[in-house]
Amino acid sequence: MKLVSLFVTLGLASCAVAAVRRDEADLAGAVKGAESASPKRFIVEFTQGANHAEAVKEIGSRRAVKVVKIFNGTDIFSGVTVEAPEDNADSLQMAEAVARVWPAKKIQLEALIDALSFTGGLSGENYSVHDITGVDKLHEAGIFGKGALVAVVDTGIYYEHPDIGGGFGPGYKVAGGYDYVGDGDWPAGEKIPDNDPLDHVGHGTHVAGIIAAQSEWFTGVAPEATLLAYKVFTEQGTTDEDTLIEAFIDAYSAGADIITASIGGASGWQDNAWAMVADRLVDAGVVVTISAGNNGELGPFFGSSGSSGKNVLAVASLEPLVLPSLAFDVAFNKTGDSARMAYNPPWGQFPSTIKDWPIIFLDPCSPLPENTPSLASMIPVVALGKCSPFTKEMNLSAFAAQYILVYTPSEPDDGFYLDDWTLQRGVLQTTAAEELVAALLAGASATATFSDSPEFVSIPNANAGRPSYFTSYGGTFDLALKPDIAAPGTRILSLYLDNGYASMSGTSMACPYIAGVAALYIGQFGGRSTHGTGFAKRLSARILSSGQAVPWGSEAGNGSWASAAQVGNGVVNASKVLQYDTELSFAKFQLNDTHHYERYHGVDVTNNGVESVEYSFELQPSGGFEAYWPNPGDAYLAPRMKTYDEMANIPLGIIPSVKMPSGKFVVKPGETKSAEFIFNIPDGLNGGRLPVFSGQVLIKGSNGEQLTVPYFGVGSNMKHELRSLWYESYNYPRSYSTNSRISLAQKSWFTFNLSLAEQDFPKVIVAITYGSKELRWDIFEESWRERAWTYPPVVGENDYLGSATSYALAGDVTTFDPVEDDENNLVAFPVTDLVRDVAYEFWWLGKFANGSTIPPGKYKMRIATLLPFGSQVPSDNWEVWETPTIEVIA
Structure with a gap:
C-alpha cells in the first residue's frame, strides 16, 4: 500500500495550538480561501416580473457588454453574468430591469488539513465516528438513507471507487451530475464542460464518501442515499460564484433533496449572490449545507460566503471520539513481547526499510553526549516542549537522525510549535x-518495524467532543449567528482517488456529515416531492434544534461550553432529528449589538405525539470572550481583533437575564x-473590547425530549466602537508609485507611464480590522469636498469623474509589463464584501470604470470604506482616508 502525503500541517488533537504570528506577510496570506473579484465581471439579477428575454437584450445592448451566462428565468434566480469593461456595479444598477448587481467573485478550494492518502487498498479495524452523533443508533435500526437524493457540489466524484458504487449514471449510487469546468486548466484557460464529473482532485470524492460510502472498514452516514456530482473545480483549485449558482440551480432542477458544498471564501455577508x-433554495424545499470555513486561528467574525445564507446550515467541525492512524510493530527484545502502536505521519508513512531499528528516548534540548551512537538507523522518541523544534532537530541531526517519533506529554510545556x-x-x-518511554527508562530494549502496507487503527482522541481548532468563528459581520451546527471534521477517514482512501480534516468533512443526517431523515419520511416547499426549512430546524452543547476548546474552559460563535448550536444529534415528536420552528435568537439589540424572540413548539406534553425552559450559557484589543498598548499591533489564542484561553461568564x-x-x-x-443586555461589560456572549435555551418536555435554541449577541455598539476600521497599526492604508516605491505623501503626481522603467501610477494597499460592505476609490474635480458626497455618485454630476479601476493581478505580481500584460484586465470599483485582516492591493493604471482615461489635471481622490451597519448615503457612515490633491501630468 502506497502512502502519499498531501499536506504537511498536522493538527494533533492533544497538542496546543501554535500562536498565530501576526506580521505583514500573515495579513496578505494567512486567510484561507479569501475571495477576489473577477475582472470587470458582474452577476446581475433582474427585477421580479421583468420580461427575461427583454431584460437580457437590454443589458446585452449596453456598450461593450458581453453576456457570458444566462440564468434562464427560474423561480430561484433570473439574471445574467456579464463582462462589462465600461461599467461598474453603480452604473449597471441603474438599468431599468436590474434589481441587484454583484461583482463576480472567485473562490478558492481551501488547502487540505492533516491530509494523508492511502492508495492501493486499506485494511484494519472497523472505524466509525458515528457514536458522537447518534447515527450509529439509526444504522442499528436499519436506517440508511435509501431514497434520498444528495447533490455534491465540489471537485466531482471518483465514482469508479467500488465503495461508492463503482460506476456513474442511472442505477449507480452516483446517478448523475455535470462537469462545468472540464479537466483542463480553467480558470487560467477555458472551461471544457461535459457530462462526466469524474474527480481528479480527491476533495469531492472524500466528501461523497462521508455521505454514502459503504466499505468493509467504514460506513458513510447515509450509505444507501443516491448522489449527484456537480464538478466546479479543476486541479487549479479555483471556481467562481456564477458557476456555483449554476450548479445549485441545476441540482434543484434535477430534483435534489439536499445540496452540500464544502466550499467557501472568507466573507461573512449574508447577501452575497451565492x-x-x-x-432561496431552502425556501423552495432543498436542504442546503455549506462548510463554515477553516480560519479558526484568526479569531472571531470570520464567516464564509455561501454558508452565510440565512437559512443555509453552516457547519462547524468538532473532534470525533477516535482518530485513524497507521500501525507499526514494536518488539521488546529482552522479554520477547511485541505490541502494535499507532502513529500519524504528516509527511507520508515511514519506509519499510525500517526493520528492527532500535527505539531510543532522547531529550535533545541540549547537545547530545559525544559518545551518542549514530542515529541513522535508530528511531528517537522525543517529547514536545521545553525548547524549540529547531534546537531539537539540530541536536538530533548532529548524529544523523532521519526519522523521529514525537508526542505531547500529558502535562505539556506552555508552548511548542509542532x-x-x-x-x-x-x-x-x-x-x-508515555508507557513506551517509561519502559525504555526502566531498561527495556525495543525495536520498531514499519510496513509498506500498514493497517490503520483507531486511537482515542484526547480532545473528543471539543471544537476543532481550525473551525471558523462567526458571527457574520451584520451579527447573524453562524455557524449553525457542528459535526465531526478532524482526521476523518473516507474515500480517495484511484480506489484509495484518505484521512483529512476541515469543515469540508463536517459539512457532508450533516447532509448525510438530512438524507437519513428523507430516506425514512420522504423529501420535498412528498412534503412540498416548506419541508427543507422544517428539516433544517429539526437538525438545528437537535444540537447539544460541546465543551470549551481547551481544558482551560473549566467546564464552560463552547461559544455558539464557534460551533453554532453544538453537535448534531441524529436520533433526535429522526425520532423526536417535539418539533421547533427554525429559530436562532440573534440579539445583535447593543445599538440594534433585539430583545424579543420566540419559537414555535409543535407536539407531533399522541399525548399532551408540558414543556419547561432553561438558560444554558456558553463561555463568553472579549473579541477586540481597542488600544495600541493592549497587544502587539493593536487595535485589532484577537486571535484564537488570545481570546479562547479562559472563558468569561457573560450571562443575560432572560424572561421565560x-x-x-x-x-x-x-x-x-x-x-x-x-x-436583557448583560451588565458590567466593557463595550470597547466587543464582549461576545452566547448559549442555548433548553426546551425540556415531560415526554423526556430536550431540544435547544441558540442565542448570540455582542455587548457593544459596534458602529461606535469601530469608528476606525483602517489597520493603522500596520500602516494601512498606504500608497506609493514608481519602482522606487515613493509614498503618496512625498509624490502626489503621476504620468501613468506604465513602462517597466517607470511604473508611474498609484498603488494603494488597504486592510481593515472588521468587515466592510463596500470600499470605494472615486475621483472628483480638485474643488470637491466631502460635505458634497451623494450616493450613488453619477459621472458628470457634482464634480464626479468616475470610479477608479485596478489591475486584476495587483499584488499577485510585482510589476505591470505593458508588453506582456493586458491593461484592460481590470477590476472596477466599488469593491464589496471585504473581510478583516486581509491586505487588499490595488493598482490604478489610469482608466475609469467606464473605460475612459483620466486626462491631465488636478483631482481629489476619495478612498473610503463603509463602517459597520453603515448606510452608503450619509458621508459620516464612511471612513475616508485623507489624501492630498493629486496631479496627472501629460
Missing part, C-alpha cells in the same frame, strides 16, 4: 508514548404553541 441563491519540524516524523498518542414563558406551557397532540422570551 448565499442568496442558496437561501509544525516547525522538518525531519520526517510520526506522532504518537500520549498515553501509549410563565405558567404551565402545555402543548396538546398535533398543536403548535409559541414560546416568547425577553433577553
Whole structure:
C-alpha cells in the first residue's frame, strides 16, 4: 500500500495550538480561501416580473457588454453574468430591469488539513465516528438513507471507487451530475464542460464518501442515499460564484433533496449572490449545507460566503471520539513481547526499510553526549516542549537522525510549535508514548518495524467532543449567528482517488456529515416531492434544534461550553432529528449589538405525539470572550481583533437575564404553541473590547425530549466602537508609485507611464480590522469636498469623474509589463464584501470604470470604506482616508 502525503500541517488533537504570528506577510496570506473579484465581471439579477428575454437584450445592448451566462428565468434566480469593461456595479444598477448587481467573485478550494492518502487498498479495524452523533443508533435500526437524493457540489466524484458504487449514471449510487469546468486548466484557460464529473482532485470524492460510502472498514452516514456530482473545480483549485449558482440551480432542477458544498471564501455577508441563491433554495424545499470555513486561528467574525445564507446550515467541525492512524510493530527484545502502536505521519508513512531499528528516548534540548551512537538507523522518541523544534532537530541531526517519533506529554510545556519540524516524523498518542518511554527508562530494549502496507487503527482522541481548532468563528459581520451546527471534521477517514482512501480534516468533512443526517431523515419520511416547499426549512430546524452543547476548546474552559460563535448550536444529534415528536420552528435568537439589540424572540413548539406534553425552559450559557484589543498598548499591533489564542484561553461568564414563558406551557397532540422570551443586555461589560456572549435555551418536555435554541449577541455598539476600521497599526492604508516605491505623501503626481522603467501610477494597499460592505476609490474635480458626497455618485454630476479601476493581478505580481500584460484586465470599483485582516492591493493604471482615461489635471481622490451597519448615503457612515490633491501630468 502506497502512502502519499498531501499536506504537511498536522493538527494533533492533544497538542496546543501554535500562536498565530501576526506580521505583514500573515495579513496578505494567512486567510484561507479569501475571495477576489473577477475582472470587470458582474452577476446581475433582474427585477421580479421583468420580461427575461427583454431584460437580457437590454443589458446585452449596453456598450461593450458581453453576456457570458444566462440564468434562464427560474423561480430561484433570473439574471445574467456579464463582462462589462465600461461599467461598474453603480452604473449597471441603474438599468431599468436590474434589481441587484454583484461583482463576480472567485473562490478558492481551501488547502487540505492533516491530509494523508492511502492508495492501493486499506485494511484494519472497523472505524466509525458515528457514536458522537447518534447515527450509529439509526444504522442499528436499519436506517440508511435509501431514497434520498444528495447533490455534491465540489471537485466531482471518483465514482469508479467500488465503495461508492463503482460506476456513474442511472442505477449507480452516483446517478448523475455535470462537469462545468472540464479537466483542463480553467480558470487560467477555458472551461471544457461535459457530462462526466469524474474527480481528479480527491476533495469531492472524500466528501461523497462521508455521505454514502459503504466499505468493509467504514460506513458513510447515509450509505444507501443516491448522489449527484456537480464538478466546479479543476486541479487549479479555483471556481467562481456564477458557476456555483449554476450548479445549485441545476441540482434543484434535477430534483435534489439536499445540496452540500464544502466550499467557501472568507466573507461573512449574508447577501452575497451565492448565499442568496442558496437561501432561496431552502425556501423552495432543498436542504442546503455549506462548510463554515477553516480560519479558526484568526479569531472571531470570520464567516464564509455561501454558508452565510440565512437559512443555509453552516457547519462547524468538532473532534470525533477516535482518530485513524497507521500501525507499526514494536518488539521488546529482552522479554520477547511485541505490541502494535499507532502513529500519524504528516509527511507520508515511514519506509519499510525500517526493520528492527532500535527505539531510543532522547531529550535533545541540549547537545547530545559525544559518545551518542549514530542515529541513522535508530528511531528517537522525543517529547514536545521545553525548547524549540529547531534546537531539537539540530541536536538530533548532529548524529544523523532521519526519522523521529514525537508526542505531547500529558502535562505539556506552555508552548511548542509542532509544525516547525522538518525531519520526517510520526506522532504518537500520549498515553501509549508515555508507557513506551517509561519502559525504555526502566531498561527495556525495543525495536520498531514499519510496513509498506500498514493497517490503520483507531486511537482515542484526547480532545473528543471539543471544537476543532481550525473551525471558523462567526458571527457574520451584520451579527447573524453562524455557524449553525457542528459535526465531526478532524482526521476523518473516507474515500480517495484511484480506489484509495484518505484521512483529512476541515469543515469540508463536517459539512457532508450533516447532509448525510438530512438524507437519513428523507430516506425514512420522504423529501420535498412528498412534503412540498416548506419541508427543507422544517428539516433544517429539526437538525438545528437537535444540537447539544460541546465543551470549551481547551481544558482551560473549566467546564464552560463552547461559544455558539464557534460551533453554532453544538453537535448534531441524529436520533433526535429522526425520532423526536417535539418539533421547533427554525429559530436562532440573534440579539445583535447593543445599538440594534433585539430583545424579543420566540419559537414555535409543535407536539407531533399522541399525548399532551408540558414543556419547561432553561438558560444554558456558553463561555463568553472579549473579541477586540481597542488600544495600541493592549497587544502587539493593536487595535485589532484577537486571535484564537488570545481570546479562547479562559472563558468569561457573560450571562443575560432572560424572561421565560410563565405558567404551565402545555402543548396538546398535533398543536403548535409559541414560546416568547425577553433577553436583557448583560451588565458590567466593557463595550470597547466587543464582549461576545452566547448559549442555548433548553426546551425540556415531560415526554423526556430536550431540544435547544441558540442565542448570540455582542455587548457593544459596534458602529461606535469601530469608528476606525483602517489597520493603522500596520500602516494601512498606504500608497506609493514608481519602482522606487515613493509614498503618496512625498509624490502626489503621476504620468501613468506604465513602462517597466517607470511604473508611474498609484498603488494603494488597504486592510481593515472588521468587515466592510463596500470600499470605494472615486475621483472628483480638485474643488470637491466631502460635505458634497451623494450616493450613488453619477459621472458628470457634482464634480464626479468616475470610479477608479485596478489591475486584476495587483499584488499577485510585482510589476505591470505593458508588453506582456493586458491593461484592460481590470477590476472596477466599488469593491464589496471585504473581510478583516486581509491586505487588499490595488493598482490604478489610469482608466475609469467606464473605460475612459483620466486626462491631465488636478483631482481629489476619495478612498473610503463603509463602517459597520453603515448606510452608503450619509458621508459620516464612511471612513475616508485623507489624501492630498493629486496631479496627472501629460
